Amino acid sequence: MASKFLHAIFTDDDILLKAVKALREKKYSINEVFCPFPVHGLDKAMGLPGTRLAITSFLYGLVGLAVSTWMMNFIMIEDWPQNIGGKPSFSYLQNMPAFVPIMFEMTVFFAAHLMVITFYLRSKLWPFKKAENPDVRTTDDKFLMEVSVNENNVQAIAEVLHENGASEIKLIDNK
């Protein structure tokens, strides 16, 4: 970890994107960007890898499908195969159409909820979590870029930020 950060405030997302590109061209590493709303193309400009949340969701869906299939096969076919209204309970396949609504809902339930929980875990979100907000204005109308610096390049980076429209630049000690 760098010992010091530069906090640059921007007032507009277009200017922010331009500054991100300029810094990346000069190979300076951007630590974090705080925005009040999603800025389209910011992840691409910062070179962040794509999310794999969709893949986890697909796998969770398969788990849900397996759970519902196993559950109904055990309850309705193996454990106590009753004749209920003449429905064939001899094998799972014979009575499957009746199980499909539950199989579908369980797939969706697992895929959705486990994916959301994964999202919370990966982004470290929970109730009573202490907010990590470097500047309260970033939740309202200001954009903040955090760049790690050292004694050698602090001046150069500050100049790049200044040239690309940062309205405030602050040097912060890393606590």
Next chain:
Amino acid sequence: MYTMSSKLKLFSLALIIVGAIGLIYGFIDAPSSVEDVKEMLHAEDAAHLGDSVAMESSVVGEAAHGDEHAEHLFHQLQNKPWAAIYVPALFIFLISLGVFVFYALQNAAQAGWSPVLFRVMEGIASYLVPGGIIVYVLLVLSTLHLNHLFIWMDPEVVANDAVIQNKIAYLNTPFFLIRAAIYMSGWIIFSKLIIKNSRKLDEGFSLTLHKRNFKLSAMFLVFFIVTESMMSWDWIMSIDTHWFSTLFGWFVLASILVSAVTTIALVTIYLKGKGYLEHVNNSHIHDLAKFMMGFSIFWAYLWFSQFLLIWYSNIPEEVTYYAQRLEDYPVLFFGTLILNWFLPMLILINSDFKRVNWIVIFAGIIILVGNYINFFVLIMPGTVGESWFIGITEICSVLLISGIFIYTVFSALAKAPLTVKHSAFLKESKHFHY
């Protein structure tokens, strides 16, 4: 400007010729009298039973029943080439109708991504006229008793059938043909008007024309949803005259829409591959592929809803429809579910795959084959029953109609620039990026 390559012309003509020969063979091959069928049955029996004396006597004992059986089989075999041509004629005509519906939806929804694809959709919609004529001629020939596709058209059957007698107010040949004429002329007139306005817009943008097309598209969509529902009762459900289902129209609609979007995607990828359509990028393909996947899941939802409700309650008058299909068409019946839902869903669920041309083509072919089989399973059980077969006649009928389709569509595509010159959302569409 696109010009139809001579290769493609030759290819479509070859399809037409091969298809026509196969279809004619199918008609010649069909037995011409009940006697032929009896002889055929005898030959089969001899092959199956050999010289067993005991069996011989049982065959003689069932002679009276055998007559009825032979006559039943005779009608089925006679219907075979008719049904073989009716399935692709209807299916591909409805694809072009579905493409036009999708086009009207884009107009009415003021979609910003699709104007660069408008000319492709207009080109495919041009098959409405020849396709409509083919289907209408087949319907007229049915009413002239040249075949037994629709049993309610046979006065002898109706005379002995109280259920059909109760439906006579709706199911009678003059009204049937008038209805068909109303649907088809409505669809064709709307398509001609909207496409004419789109061509006029090429001369210069005019808000009046844009608004007119918006209104026409909205009116067409209302007209379409009513006529589509009735069309599915008339042309498909009335084959199984004793059976009815309320969501049938939607089910057919889902099949039409998914095949239509797939056709748009395939033609677009073909034209893009030939170097036309400079403004189409993989985001457009991605959107089409999303529609393909969405509509194929919608199809499966309706397929299953219809099946589950009838299977669950198991009321004899409804369930014979599925009993017959499960008995005689098990592979095709469940095969459609795999081809139309399972494979497209798994292939197209990946966002990156939806941008890869060959994967979209692969999924598209699966969807088109699956939906052809879907129509096959809708129409065949009521017309040829257990005598179905996908042989020369069936395949050649598909070739014949696709040949006509390809020739019409690509020569229509050559008649106007492949990208519209003016549309309220053209610029947005050219820069469309997902």
